[in-house]
Amino acid sequence: MAEAEQFAAVIVDAPGLGALDYRVPEGMLLAPGDRVIVPLGTRKVPGIVTGLSPVTEVPAKKLRRVAAVLSDTIPLHAEWLALTRFAALYYQRGWGESAVPALPLFMRRAPGVRHESWLKKARAIGPAGGEPGPRPQLNDEQAEACRQVLASGGYVPWVLFGVTGSGKTEVYLHLIEETLVRDPEAQVLLMVPEINLTPQLEARVRARFPDELVVAMHSDFPDGERARSWLAVHEGRARVLVGTRMSIFASFRKLALVIVDEEHDTSFKAGDGLRFSGRDLAVWRAWKNRCPVILGSATPSIETWAKVRKGDYKLLTLTKRASAEATLPAIRLVNPNRKGARTLLTPDAAAAMEATLKAGRQVLVFLNRRGYAPVLSCPSCGWVSTCRRCSTFTVFHKGAKRLVCHHCGWQTGIPPACPKCGDPDILPKGTGTERIEEELAVRFPDRRVLRIDRDSVSTRHEAEEAFRRVHAGEVDILVGTQMVAKGHDFANVGLVVVLNPDAQMLSPATRAREQLFATLMQVAGRAGRAGAQGEVLIQTRFQDDPLFAALARQDYVAFADAVLEDRRANMAVPYVHQAMLYAEAKSLAEAEFFLTEAVEIGMREAPPEVRIYDPVPMPLMRLMNVERAQLLVEADERPALQAFLARWRQSLRARAGVEWTMEVDPLEA
Template sequence: MTPLNLVQIALPVPLRRVFDYLWPADSPHCPAGSRVEVPFGNRTLIGIVVSFSDQSDTPREKLKPIKQVIDRTPVLNDELLGLIIWAANYYQSPIGEALQTALPVLLRQGAPLQAQTSTSEQWWQLTTEGLGLPDNALRKAPQQALLLAHLRANKCCPWSKLKEAGYARDTLLRLRGKGLAVEAQEPPPAPTERPLVLNSEQQAALDAISYKHYQTYLLNGATGSGKTEVYLQAIAQLQQQRAGAQTLVLVPEIGLTPQTIGRFKKRFGGTLAVLHSGLNDRERLNSWVRAATGEAQIIVGTRSALFTPMITPGLIIIDEEHDTSFKQQDGFRYSARDLACVRAKSLNIPLILGSATPALESLHNAKMGRFQTLPLQQRANRQAAPLIEVIDTVEHNQGLAIPSLQAIKRHLHQGNQVLVFLNRRGYAPTLKCRDCGTVVCCPNCDARLTLHHTPKHLHCHHCDFQRGVLRSCESCHGRNLEPIGQGTERSEEALAKRFAEFPVWRIDRDSTRNKGALESLFNRINSGEPCILVGTQMLAKGHHFPKVTLAVILDVDGGLLSADFRGPERLGQLITQVAGRSGRGERRGEVILQSQNRDHPLLQQLIHQGYGAFADALLSEREITQMPPYAPIALIRADALNADSPRHFLTELKHQLSALAEQHQVQMLGPMPALMEKKGQRYRHQLQLKAHTRHALQTFLATLSMRLEANKAPRDLRWSIDVDPQDMG
């Protein structure tokens, strides 16, 4: 029997399998990880070659030949391909969708695997002949002579600057035609910053890192303790020991990348590649290629940058490792932090997880000896931790309490900056009729519409529904509509009126929507003039504002009363991180917490004993209740336009799998409505799974996912599996 020449291909479809196709008999096999174009139904899709085989469960006459081989060099090397396939299996995701998530958009669309420079980015320099040409050699071509002199004086110039100087592109091309000028590589900026002198704790942490084998290091450093300097000097040590070794640095938000990139460029020059959603598709592909070829020795990016290829990997760093942004919340629901551990182990290189408020899972791994803790308790400027005061706001239903306003005034008149933190965008979270008590709600979600003033409208931050501001109540037609509660816009307005002599800058997703807006605001803040910063979580993540000496945190009670078991952990991290923005300069910081539960035991423990004791208390609770990290969990989510469909679907699934769950000792809780049952006109229910071991849960999930695919669900029903969920809502 003649063996079949088959190729197994992963396609971007929601099916947990690969697909068999016929490989052309006269074509040599391409490596696994290459892209091919194949027919799929009445469509043509781009897929990834996973393997070749001689056998198929599909009869030969039903197999289709591939249409085109796109790559002869794989876009995903064996290491990355193996990582993504492992992750797809662990997170119960279709392999094709996981592989597509890992690729830049242009590669998904079939673009060639090569960097491309736009005309405005082209750099030009003189050739040896151009440099040696006599001054009067181009006297009959005066424009060419002027351009030659300009390039001789400036050595290497981008076309955009030559154009600004008044030179025509035709003149430049004529110089090239004569062999006097050529396109050049952009000269990398030279390093401008020398390493800082480390304190004893920083030096001990740096000395403990070995670059010869895999080990996860938990750099548990207080805010302002100089974790970034340890990162920088660890990268420098790696490059001294292994010339050309690459480092991958992940940060949670785009907002952190300009600051991080600035530090790294000052220290290492132009050896960086950057990957985040703020770049266009071409810029992302260019960075991907620079990393894959080894041209970029340092790769800085957000969550998806974890899948960047490296030709000489040496170190992975996750900054603010506790941040929930590292967990993808839809599609391929992976955790970049957890997969970084898997990738570092596979590559046999060290991983550094840095945070002032490590996730409870990371602290548990350190206690169990899986991670090595590198403590940094001392602030780099030797300044004491900020003083924290809790103000009882039972009598202050909204806005800033009088003691907070007095403290703001004092710090501003001392020439310092003040940070006011409120994790609610908009002007007010609620618009209410004072006559009949009706609250204006979103028609698509179980949520109230947020009132915005710039521009003036009502907005649902869950489904993006928007409408104009009502002039009268839709229930009683009364005109007595009143904004209730405080958002960043309202806080900005109130503070601008009360402290008119000082600038008030709001930093949230609305005020920083335009490209470069966030960087521009940070430049103003870093000028050092007295000002008030009003913002959301964007201000809480690792920023260094040395002139901020007071942080006021409004409404800290949400996390204490949260229905999500992770709520208290998130609150402790948020308070500690925001408090850490204060007192990073010469003067000791001050923090004011406004709360209606000032005597809550967890809040008091956090303030008086610190995040470490607070986290230990939460870990003890988790152990008693057998919740993560002591028992793994997964959520099966279902949603539909009909309120009963998801509940019936999950109830039937639970019934079908009850015997198997008992066999694997997997507990099934629910189905129950999501914390917000209706969202985007869809009703949501979920089934929680918990097991004693990951192996038991994974074995059960493998059967469950196949059962879910085989079940005939109602047409409008959608389901998903979330392994190690970070959001229980």
């Protein structure tokens, strides 16, 4: 008797497609979670088996066969399939669109000739070995936080709220250690922001667990390295994965603890593709695995804080800086120079710098704008330098002698005279880090100034080298953007000067204040970490703003509670739930036409509790010669929004020349 026929449901990475049925060739053994190669149209594509059945509704002549099974490792785990399925439903994509791209390229290709030897090498990686690194004594607060987490069973979302330097990492390491000891098969995921996943952090975790395999995943890694880490976690050989947001899609055998450090960091939200939040999926995953999840931050996101206040998340607080002699810095607000002044640095700031440098300590000057000046302009006719492809200015980079678009990378040389009226005296307007570096070199000719931003250091290793020079005392004044605010402890920085927070104070974006507060708290945390008290000097016109009062007291709770009150009064996130529909086309009219039609379709289907707003051009309307518009959808209750989006997405009508995409929980609304 012939063997009974079998059909495999396979998901592939193609928009709008559900699982497709394929015939399983005789003799091929398949299980759910197997990676396969299947024909799709005229191509062969990678897919994942989600189910097997003896029957299919697809007519026999339309059925095609599974071309190959990638049997180099065990099938994807059921929990991983559930995760990608949930992510697809939540973020409004096809299951295959969330699952297939989540695999390293290496794991979704038909194996080449060197695959076997690669696998052998990949499986040969082992623990670091050697003596375990130092285990500092936990202080009372740290010990109490660990005790509470370890005493809880099953899924509990914790917020580990602790000021910079309060020793959150030590709490993580202690929890990881206990988790690994309690269950010899347990695995831990430690997620950190892009910029924080440094070789030092990796080394610190490895040194702490010399007998366990600790692997890392970073978007900078070449695919082979990523695949090696992925495989080690998937096969249960790695006990700890340290990674950026992409690591949330690693396939674990037995996930027993999830930690998200700096949970407020916006790099956990993907800006393209599935547009997922790694932090939010981390919480879901802990729930699914019935294990604790720790969200750590000195300035939790407002969404997270709302859940603490509501009682959904439990709060653990670290109030003391871990090192006994470290004290909070003093915060001083000063008026900026009047408009049109030749320098950005005020006399107050210069004097404070002088004093700090004389005392043998370093100064950090923070300005969140790279380049020399944000724009070149002509005083005679008002011409300003703009990008040829985007609706934005080009930034003047003096060293490189270029005008550069920071959105699309388009660049051009410096015109010798105004292109419009011919006036040769075109001038840089405003100040970026490059200009401040120049100003400081003139103001402090005997001091060594180092600038750290994406222009001066472009790779992880260049950044490491720059930070090493600061630590080694080869630098007196450090100038930098966001890059220096995060994750780096500068023991000898005695003064932090914040030059122009006002640009962000004036931003209309919902989260601008929250993000500014987090950044300033982080920058302030760079001062005064060893011994003597540090000082933070902020140049701002908004000295009466409660944001600065809270900052001066380092009082996140007061700030966050006030923001929550404000959001509640204005019915803003997190008290409403949002999604955005984006459309891109050659002309704005086409993009807006698509969205207008989408509004009409939506109005017919939306229940009264779902609000659909009018289409508007995106804040950056033209990007790389593509015109962009957006449309906001909002509901007070999450289920109403999600149900509507799922129906709406199916009924949107494609238009030639218009690309559209949906984003759930957009950060910029």
